[in-house]
Amino acid sequence: MAARRISDIIDEIRREVRRLLADLEMDLELRRPMWDYETRSLEPLFTIKETEDEIIVTFDLPMVDKNNIRINATEEMLEVNARLREEIRIEGLRCVEEGTSFTCFRKVLRLPTKVDPTKARARFRAGILEIRLPKKVKKYRVEIE
Amino acid sequence: MPLREQSDKLKRICTPYRKCGDKMRVIEKKTLPAETPYLISGLPDVGLVGAIATYHLITEMKMEEVAYFDSDMLPPIIVLHGGEPKMPIRIYGRDSFYVVTSEIALPSEPLVKMLARAVVDYAVEKNVKMIISVGGLATPNRMEIKEPKVYGVAVREEGKALLKKAGVDLLNEGYVVGIYAWILKECTQRRIPSVLLLAQSHRGYPDPGAAASALRVLGKMLDIEISVEQLLKEEERVRLKLRELMRRTNMMLERVQKGHELEIPPMMYV
Numbered sequence A: 001m002a003a004r005r006i007s008d009i010i011d012e013i014r015r016e017v018r019r020l021l022a023d024l025e026m027d028l029e030l031r032r033p034m035w036d037y038e039t040r041s042l043e044p045l046f047t048i049k050e051t052e053d054e055i056i057v058t059f060d061l062p063m064v065d066k067n068n069i070r071i072n073a074t075e076e077m078l079e080v081n082a083r084l085r086e087e088i089r090i091e092g093l094r095c096v097e098e099g100t101s102f103t104c105f106r107k108v109l110r111l112p113t114k115v116d117p118t119k120a121r122a123r124f125r126a127g128i129l130e131i132r133l134p135k136k137v138k139k140y141r142v143e144i145e
Numbered sequence B: 001m002p003l004r005e006q007s008d009k010l011k012r013i014c015t016p017y018r019k020c021g022d023k024m025r026v027i028e029k030k031t032l033p034a035e036t037p038y039l040i041s042g043l044p045d046v047g048l049v050g051a052i053a054t055y056h057l058i059t060e061m062k063m064e065e066v067a068y069f070d071s072d073m074l075p076p077i078i079v080l081h082g083g084e085p086k087m088p089i090r091i092y093g094r095d096s097f098y099v100v101t102s103e104i105a106l107p108s109e110p111l112v113k114m115l116a117r118a119v120v121d122y123a124v125e126k127n128v129k130m131i132i133s134v135g136g137l138a139t140p141n142r143m144e145i146k147e148p149k150v151y152g153v154a155v156r157e158e159g160k161a162l163l164k165k166a167g168v169d170l171l172n173e174g175y176v177v178g179i180y181a182w183i184l185k186e187c188t189q190r191r192i193p194s195v196l197l198l199a200q201s202h203r204g205y206p207d208p209g210a211a212a213s214a215l216r217v218l219g220k221m222l223d224i225e226i227s228v229e230q231l232l233k234e235e236e237r238v239r240l241k242l243r244e245l246m247r248r249t250n251m252m253l254e255r256v257q258k259g260h261e262l263e264i265p266p267m268m269y270v
Helices: A002-031 B003-021 B046-060 B109-125 B156-166 B179-190 B208-220 B230-232 B233-240 B245-262
Strands: A044-051 A055-062 A066-073 A077-088 A102-110 A121-125 A130-132 B025-028 B038-042 B064-070 B078-083 B085-086 B089-094 B098-102 B130-138 B150-155 B194-201
Touching: A002 A055, A044 B078, A044 B245, A055 A077, A055 A102, A055 B038, A066 A121, A066 A130, A066 B230, A077 A130, A130 B089, A130 B098, B025 B109, B038 B064, B038 B109, B046 B194, B046 B208, B046 B230, B046 B245, B098 B109, B109 B150, B109 B179, B109 B245, B130 B156, B130 B179, B130 B208, B150 B156, B150 B179, B150 B208, B156 B194, B156 B208, B179 B194, B194 B208, B208 B230, B208 B233, B233 B245
Parallel strands: B038 B098, B038 B130, B130 B194
Antiparallel strands: A044 A055, A055 A130, A066 A077, A077 A102, A121 A130, B025 B064, B064 B089, B078 B085, B089 B098, B150 B194
C-alpha cells in the first residue's frame, strides 16, 4: 500500500515536471518573433506529420505564387524560401523601424528523421505547400514463426 | 459624469459577475433594446474560424462595441484600433445580436473555463434566445475541399430546430475540446438553448474559407443577409495577418488536447 503511494507521488512529480517543461518550451517559442528584420522575411506557419514511410511537411504561404517558391532539402534539413507577390507592411510590430516591409517567407527546419531528398515530392494548392519526403530508414514487418 | 458616479456605475455593472465566484467580469458600455437577442460567440479555436467569422460579421453589420471582458488573470495586453486602446476580448452589438470576439488566444485552461462561464452569465443576464458559437472542425484533406461543409451541435430542441431550418447536419460522433466544450456544458446544465457550428477547416492555419461557409449558414439560421464576398477577396491578407494569433492558438489547443486525450470517452460504447 505504502509502495503504491510512493509510486503515485513519483508519477505526480513526473507529470508536473513534464508540464513545467512543456510550459517553458511554449514560453520560449512564443518569445521568438515570426519575422526577421535583417532578411526582411516572415516565418510561415507549418506542420510536420510523420507516417510509416514519409515525413509530410506543410507550409501556409498566402500571397505567394508557385513560381516564386524555392525548396532545398538534405537528409536532415528542409529549407523553404517564397517571395511574396508584393511587399507587406505589418502594423503593430515592436522593434521594427517605421516603414519596414517584408518581401518573403523563409523557414529552415530540422527533420525528425533522415529522409531521401532525391525522392521528395511537392505540391502547392490554395496557398498551402505540401512536401512529402520518403524516410531513408524504413521499418520492415517481422513475421512471427 | 463625475468620476465618483462613474466608478459607482462600474461597480454596479461588475457586481453580478463578481458574485458568481468567477474572477472574470464584464464591463458594459451599453445594452441593446432587444428583449430576446441572440448571442454569437467566435473565439480563437481550430483554424481561427470563429474569430475570423465574428470579425467579419462585426465589420459587415457595422456593429458597435457594447462591453468587454476583464480579469486580473488575462495577459497584460491592450490592442489599439484607430489609436484607441481596447481590451482584447470584447462584445459588439446591433439590433438583436450580441457578438463575442477575442483578439488573443487564451493562455490557460482556468481562463478558458472562466471566460466560458462569463459568456453564459452574460447571455443569461441579457435574456438571450440562444447562444450560437462558431468554430472549426479540423479536416485532414481540407486542401482538396473547395467549399467546406458545416456541421452542428445543438443543446435543446430549439437548437436542433434552428439547425434543421438551415439544413445543417448534426455532428453525430466525435468530441469537442476547449472553450466551446465549456460553453456547451454550461448551456446543457443551465438549460439554455445553444448551437455550435463547426466548419471543415485547416487544423493549424487561419481559414477564412471555412469562416465564410459558417457565415452563410449563420445567415440562413437567423434570416439575415451576410455577404462574404469581401472576406473571400481578402482571404490571403487575412491569413497573413493572423499568423501570430494562429501560432498561439495552436499551442494552447495542443496543450489542452494533450491534457485531455486520455479522458475522451470511447465512441464504441455510445
